[in-house]
Amino acid sequence: MIERSRRVRTDDDATAAGTVVAMSADVADPPSGPDHDDHDHSHSAVHGHMVHRHRDVTGGTIRAAVFGISDGLVSNVALILGVAAAASTRESVLVAGVAGLLAGSASMAAGEYVSMKAQAELVERELTIERISIAKQPEMEERELAAIYRARGADAETARRIADQVHENPDVALDVHAREELGVDPDETGNPVGASLSSFIAFAFGALIPLFPWFFSEGNGAVIASAVLGLVAAATVGAVLARFTERSMIRTASRQMSWAVVACVVTWVIGSWLGTAIG
Secondary structure (H helix, E strand, C coil): CCCCCCCCCCHHHHHHHHHHHHHHCCCCCCCCCHHHCCCCCCHHHHHCCCCCCCCCCCCCHHHHHHHHHHHHHHHHHHHHHHHHHHCCCHHHHHHHHHHHHHHHHHHHHHHHHHHHHHHHHHHHHHHHHHHHHHHHCHHHHHHHHHHHHHHCCCCHHHHHHHHHHHCCCHHHHHHHHHHHHHCCCCCCCCCHHHHHHHHHHHHHHHHHHHHHHHHCCCHHHHHHHHHHHHHHHHHHHHHHHHHHHCCCHHHHHHHHHHHHHHHHHHHHHHHHHHHHHHC
16 A cells, blocks of 8 residues: 555546546545644555455465465375375375475475565565666656556546656655556565465475374275365365355365365376386
8 A cells, every 4th residue: 555645636636536546546635734744654544545455465475375285285195195005004105294294394485485585576676676767767757657547547637647746755656656567565575484484384284184094094094084184175275265265165165176186096096006016
């Protein structure tokens, strides 16, 4: 959200009000006078004018958790069934399952951290370029912003006036240009550490589910229990996703289960073939 915002309210702007709100996120003229010199431009103040709340879809933590638990579940249930098909001993399956859990969790956590850190650094580099450009050639940047607003449906005079007011504050100008040109919020570039921890924990939890029966049993009973737990967990993940995304619960759960079934069948077939060939 724009940290320092003003709303343009003139009769000429009425026809473009909806477009202006969508383009510049509630640009408003702050009250004048000494009592308002320290007007609150924080995110909380801007959120107070929002029609409805949104979930955090840019931080990366939720995405990492969903991806982590799905990947841990599918990859480890497939690994367990493949190893069980090739070598039916309980010890072999446990070693493979625990190794898959630890290696996968560490790999997912490292991958999330590195990728999100690189993304944040890339965004920061682009913001630096934009910040320098706004400082050195403000007129060109202002014309560029006005052109963006005209393309969004504002008339030339309204677009010019909005761009002019936005550029009265360099911080607001940077925020708006970042949103319009880069499609990012400068204050919400993600949390690499949070995403990494979320991914590690979620992967480990998902990978533990199909491995659990092998701590207490072995043979066909453990194989069946792993497969059933894996499919039920996959369906549960799909149902939870459907609840958050307001999509069809049956369709989303079926999609999750389908990929799990495909992975299990492939690794079971390969494991059986390897067990026969090696044995």
